Amino acid sequence: MLRTRLPRVTRTVALIGNPNTGKTTLFNALTGMSQRIGNYPGVTVERISGAVDLPDGTPVELVDLPGTYSLSAASPDEMIAVDVLLDEEDATRVDAVIAIVDASNLRRNLYLVSQLLEASRPLVIALNMTDVATTRSIRIDAIRLSSRLGVPVIPINAQRRHGIDDLRIALADVLKEPTKSPSMAALPGDLREQVQCLVQLTASTNGFRPLATPYALRALVDDGGPAEERLVTEQGADMTRILADLRSAVGVSAPLSAIESESRYAWIQQILDGCVQHEEELRASRSDRADRILTHRLAGLLAFVGISALLFQGIYSWSAPLMEIIEGSVASFGGAVAGALPDGAVRSMIVDGVIAGVGGVIIFLPQIAMLFLLISILEDCGYMARAALLMDRLLGNLGLSGRSFIPLLSSFACAVPGVMAARTIADRRDRFVTILVAPLMSCSARLPVYVLFIAAFIPDRTILGGWIGLQGLTLLAMYSVGAVIAVPVALLLRYTLLRGSSSPFLLELPAYNWPTPRTVLLRVYESCRAFIVRAGSVILSATIVMWALAYFPRSEDISQHFADERAVVAPLPSPERDTALRRLDRAEAAAHLEASLLGQAGHFVQPVFAPLGWDWRIGMATLASFPAREIIISALGTIYSLGGEQDETSGDMRRGLKNATHADGTPIFTVPVALSVMIFFALCAQCMSTLAVIQRETGSWGWAAFSFTYMTLLAYAAAFGVYRLGLWLGW
Amino acid sequence: MMSFMSWRRRTAESSLSVGALSEWRRGRDAIVVDVPWADRLYCRLREMGLLPGVRLRVLRTGTRLVIQIGEARLALRRADAAAIRVTAADPITL
Numbered sequence: 161m162l163r164t165r166l167p168r169v170t171r172t173v174a175l176i177g178n179p180n181t182g183k184t185t186l187f188n189a190l191t192g193m194s195q196r197i198g199n200y201p202g203v204t205v206e207r208i209s210g211a212v213d214l215p216d217g218t219p220v221e222l223v224d225l226p227g228t229y230s231l232s233a234a235s236p237d238e239m240i241a242v243d244v245l246l247d248e249e250d251a252t253r254v255d256a257v258i259a260i261v262d263a264s265n266l267r268r269n270l271y272l273v274s275q276l277l278e279a280s281r282p283l284v285i286a287l288n289m290t291d292v293a294t295t296r297s298i299r300i301d302a303i304r305l306s307s308r309l310g311v312p313v314i315p316i317n318a319q320r321r322h323g324i325d326d327l328r329i330a331l332a333d334v335l336k337e338p339t340k341s342p343s344m345a346a347l348p349g350d351l352r353e354q355v356q357c358l359v360q361l362t363a364s365t366n367g368f369r370p371l372a373t374p375y376a377l378r379a380l381v382d383d384g385g386p387a388e389e390r391l392v393t394e395q396g397a398d399m400t401r402i403l404a405d406l407r408s409a410v411g412v413s414a415p416l417s418a419i420e421s422e423s424r425y426a427w428i429q430q431i432l433d434g435c436v437q438h439e440e441e442l443r444a445s446r447s448d449r450a451d452r453i454l455t456h457r458l459a460g461l462l463a464f465v466g467i468s469a470l471l472f473q474g475i476y477s478w479s480a481p482l483m484e485i486i487e488g489s490v491a492s493f494g495g496a497v498a499g500a501l502p503d504g505a506v507r508s509m510i511v512d513g514v515i516a517g518v519g520g521v522i523i524f525l526p527q528i529a530m531l532f533l534l535i536s537i538l539e540d541c542g543y544m545a546r547a548a549l550l551m552d553r554l555l556g557n558l559g560l561s562g563r564s565f566i567p568l569l570s571s572f573a574c575a576v577p578g579v580m581a582a583r584t585i586a587d588r589r590d591r592f593v594t595i596l597v598a599p600l601m602s603c604s605a606r607l608p609v610y611v612l613f614i615a616a617f618i619p620d621r622t623i624l625g626g627w628i629g630l631q632g633l634t635l636l637a638m639y640s641v642g643a644v645i646a647v648p649v650a651l652l653l654r655y656t657l658l659r660g661s662s663s664p665f666l667l668e669l670p671a672y673n674w675p676t677p678r679t680v681l682l683r684v685y686e687s688c689r690a691f692i693v694r695a696g697s698v699i700l701s702a703t704i705v706m707w708a709l710a711y712f713p714r715s716e717d718i719s720q721h722f723a724d725e726r727a728v729v730a731p732l733p734s735p736e737r738d739t740a741l742r743r744l745d746r747a748e749a750a751a752h753l754e755a756s757l758l759g760q761a762g763h764f765v766q767p768v769f770a771p772l773g774w775d776w777r778i779g780m781a782t783l784a785s786f787p788a789r790e791i792i793i794s795a796l797g798t799i800y801s802l803g804g805e806q807d808e809t810s811g812d813m814r815r816g817l818k819n820a821t822h823a824d825g826t827p828i829f830t831v832p833v834a835l836s837v838m839i840f841f842a843l844c845a846q847c848m849s850t851l852a853v854i855q856r857e858t859g860s861w862g863w864a865a866f867s868f869t870y871m872t873l874l875a876y877a878a879a880f881g882v883y884r885l886g887l888w889l890g891w
Numbered sequence: 892m893m894s895f896m897s898w899r900r901r902t903a904e905s906s907l908s909v910g911a912l913s914e915w916r917r918g919r920d921a922i923v924v925d926v927p928w929a930d931r932l933y934c935r936l937r938e939m940g941l942l943p944g945v946r947l948r949v950l951r952t953g954t955r956l957v958i959q960i961g962e963a964r965l966a967l968r969r970a971d972a973a974a975i976r977v978t979a980a981d982p983i984t985l
Contacts, residue, residue, distance in 0.1 A: 230938040265962045268940045292962070415928050421937040442920060442948045442959050451964075455951055549966045553954050556968075664932035664971065668939075669957060669964040 170219045171335055172253065173212070174244055176276070177260035178269050179227035180542075180670035182288045182318040184679055186260050187224045189324050195686070214332040215325075223254070229268070231275045231374055232382050232417070239386050245279055246372040256282040256334050258327070260318070263293035263300055266436060270428045271421075273309070274346040278374045282334035285313045286327055292445070292671055298437065305435045310343065319676055342373045346427035351419060354406045355380060361402065365395060380406055381416040447542070447671040454546050455669075464550050467543070468569055475531045475573035482526035490519030505711065513707030518700055524576055524849060525688060527604075531570050531577040532687040533680065540675035545667055552665055558647060559654035561587070561665050564594040568646075571601035572639075575850040579857055580687060589658040595857055596867055597650050599850050600642040602842060605789045609841045610638050612793060616814040617834035634835075638842050645843065645874065657866075691853070702848045703787050709758040710784060718755060722748040758784055772840070772876070773833040773883045775822060782840070787848040789841055832886025836879040844875035912975040913956065915949045920980035922946055927974045932967075936975075939965065946980050 175190075177183040188195075191210025208224040225241045233239040247253055259276055261269040276283055287302055294317075306313035312330045316323030344352045355376050363370035371379070371391075378387035380403060392399045412419055453459045494515040501507040538544050544566065552562030563585045571578030578598045585591040614631050621630045722744055729740040753759050762780025769779040778796075785791035796817065820828045845851065845868045855864040909924050923945045927933045940960050941947070950964060951957035957966050 229935065232934070232938065267961055268963060271938055271940070296962075417934045418928050418937065421934075422942060425940065425942055442946060442961075445962075447964075448950060448959075451950065451957070455957065457953055545966070549955055549957070552966075552968070664930075664935070665955075665966070665968050666932055666935055666971075667966040669966055671962075671964075 170221050171255040172221050172223060173256045173258060173331065173335075174223045174225055174254045174281075175258045175260065176225045176241060176245070176272070177227060178229050178262065178265075178272060180668060181227070181260050181262040181265075181269065182290060183224070183227055183260050185676055186258075186286060186288065186316070186318040186324075187222065188676075188678055188682055189318055189321050190327070191222055195682070212328070212331070214328055214335075216332045218332060218335060220331070220335070222258075228272065230272060232378060233386050242375065242378065242387070245276075245281065246375050248369055248372070254281055256284065256331065258284050258286055258331065260286045260288055263287055263289045263298060263315075264296065266298075266300065267425070267428055267432065270431065271424055274424050274427060275374060277309070277311070277346070278342045278344050278377065279372060280339045280342050282337050282340055283311045284327065284330045284334055285309070285311055286318075286323075287313050287315045289315055289317050289322075290319070291317075291673070296443065301435045305431070308431050308435065344373065344377075346424045347377075348419060348423045350410045350412070351377075351380075351416065351423075354410050357409075358403075358406055362395065377420075379403060381420050383407070383415070383417075445671060447669075450672055451546065451669070454543070455549055460546070460550055464547055467538070467547070471531075471534050471538075471566075471569065474534050475527050475570065475577070479526035479530040483523055486523055486526065487519070490515060490522065494519070505714070508711055509704065509707060512711075513704045514700065516703070518703075522692070524574055525692065527574050528577045528580070528691050529684055529688050531573065531581070532684045535566060535570070535581055536680040536683040537675045540680055542670040542672045545669045548667060549669070552667075556665070558650045560590055560593060560650060561585070562667075564590060567594050567598055568601060571598040571603060574603050574605070575599040575601065575847065576691065576853050577687075579850065579853045580691070582857065589654070589660050592858060592863065593650050593653045593658050595854055596653060596863070596870075597646040599845055599847070599854075599867060599871065600646040600649065600843065602639045602642045603847075605847065606638070606841055608790050608793055610635055610838055612814070612817075613834045613838050616817050617829060617831050634838075638838055641839065641842050641878070645878075649870075649874075690856075706758075706784065706787050709761070710753060710756050712757060713755070714752065715755045718748065718751045722751070753780075771883075772836045772879045773830070773887075774837070775828050777820075777828070778833075778837060782846070785846050787846075789844075789846045792841065792846075830886075831891040832883045835886055835891075836883035839882045840875045840879040842875070843871060843878055845871035909976050909978045911973045912947075912949070912958070912977050913969045913972040915952075915977060917949050917952050920946055920948050921977035922980045923975065924978050925976040932971055933974070936965075936967075939963065941965075941975070947977070 175183060175187055187208070187210065190212050195208060195210040209221050210224075212220040212222045214220055223244060225244055228241050231242050231245075233242055245254060245257065257276060257279070259273055261273060273283075273285060285306075287300065287305075300315075302313045302315050312334065314323055314327045314330050316327055318324075344355065347355070355373060358376040358380060359371050359373060362376070375387060378385065379391045382388060388399075388403060391403075407416060410416060410419075454463055494511045497515060498507060498511045501510065535544070538547070547565060548562030550562065551565035555562055555564050564582070567578045567582040567585070569578075570581050575598050578601065579595050582591050582594045582598065585594060614634050618631045618634050622628060623630055623633070725744055726741065729737055729744070732740060754762075759780055761783055762776045765779050765783065766774075766776040769776075769782070774782075781792050781795035784795040817829050818827070822828055851864045851868055854867050855861050858864070912921070915921055923941060923943050925943060926937055926941055940963070945960060948959040949956060950959055951966075954969050955966055956969055956972050957964055958972075959965075
């Protein structure tokens, strides 16, 4: 069928290559700051694209594909490279492909190239002469290589930005070409025949586009793989039989995948013969010497603990000054706005809802920036692969792999960057389990809750002969409870919802090198932007809803009552009058809160929280702190008529909590109640930011809802258990 | 077709002093004799160049191995490496 293809104004070019070949560096060099991050439809893998300026002015959108060693995909995520390359939809069709090839590892990199030559897309090879390749004096005859492969080969140095203009010129040239005819020179003749057979077979089927050659090859070679699966879904169960027939028609005893790799490497050998100076011996490198220590069973672990401590310290304390500045400016901005607006619902919504809500989100920004700065540096210099290697043994027992370590560690500072850091985990199930248990790690937002309740209710005593303080021990217990519980949760998830063979552990350790500032900073910038834009919009709406629930309905009677009271104290002399007015303000806020929808909800859900030893006010404060855990502090402050501006170290706050009594005069907070509140907050998912990020990273609200549900149930059960245990022990 | 036929022959020949990769000493070069056909992991390893006849070096031993093939360093689990059979690269050191 002939279709007239209108030339699109913008041409699409895909950038593909092995992991650790400098692909991101080249992408940044070609696109500059014009990057856009989206998602591939239907999957959660990010689609990073950017504009490239070509010498002839053709507008080009460059799409950065996930790093891959081969087009044979094992998981749906890995299918993306194949899908983007072979997409035949006119609107999204890739017009040309740039394959980045690492000169120091040419043989293995050409494996992917041999597969790309089988697609009907014009191809340009960017031969990245890394410093490793230059210092090893690996000499490659790029012109001869180009003539043998039949595609342009452009030597570049991505890090030093050499050869980028040559690459642009070559790209402009190939974009003028029509589609090239696929070459299957790397495959044995028998296999080639069966692939062509399958292509013709599908071409003759009505209503289907003929299969692209690489796609037909994958369906044939990867027995039971995603390409076969999709072909069977699209064209019916007959396909299974047809594929089996074609496979046996190749007439070999070995599986086709073994034939494929064997013949591709034989072809590569022919291509390289005379193009590259041969290096038969294996050379030791400086990285190997560093790895003698950094991956050593003992020294490596010690170095790893040190680096982790530094990372944690960085997230935890280096970002603190910035966070304080943001907190201060949000508060003063809120104050300024409050002064400029007349009293009423609009002012309350803007100041207490919008500014406080958005401020509560931006406050995490320094931590996120710091985490991604440190992680990007470690990733870019090559250490992260070593950390994954060292941690694989520990996490392998949980059905995870070493790659989950950094996300889990980061979550002790804040689950938001922790969940985002899980992106580096290639396997979907591993990634999801990591994301789902990450919020169990005790983040910095839980600390204020612990500090308040421990200072107020845990006696300042030492045990075990004066060595260990009871308060410190409680804090340690609160910090470890989440991590301990994460172990059975991860195992349970791995055997139920996210069941499946754990991904095999195979990791390339790239040579150590200095991080590229541009790559690192772009990654920090992108993470911050994504966090603000997407999580921010969700959190903003959630906080406005929470504000409205705590504000409405506004009872005229209460306002009138307090206006009368104020009139009574008005004639008093100045200091006494001010104290009285402040007391009245707090009492009014508390009265309004109790009458609000949230207050009514607190009364309504009281039976639910009663088994935990909580009265309706704690229940309401917990409901109010749904957007963020630390809200419980100011909520309790308001409820116990202390005014909204409370922090966990304030003596008033502690006294207020201690003196709070039930109607019959018994104290509301006892040690078991305090412990039950603390453990609830240690395990619950009361954090809109985290839930929003889980939604974003898993691509579904279902997983966010699941996290919230399982963590809340867990928190409830643990709070109940601790309360009952406390009562039984007579604390 | 020739290429993998010759591979089968090589496998049969080198029965002398063939061992599991998981048991190989650190720093000693080896030649790959046999990589299992089944399993995703071994497919990936073959795609990455771990084929019969290829020279490799073990850089780290223990529960997680690091091997060098060409300029690449690959980490894999000891249990997975047990199925890969290798022989000494240099007969003199035997």
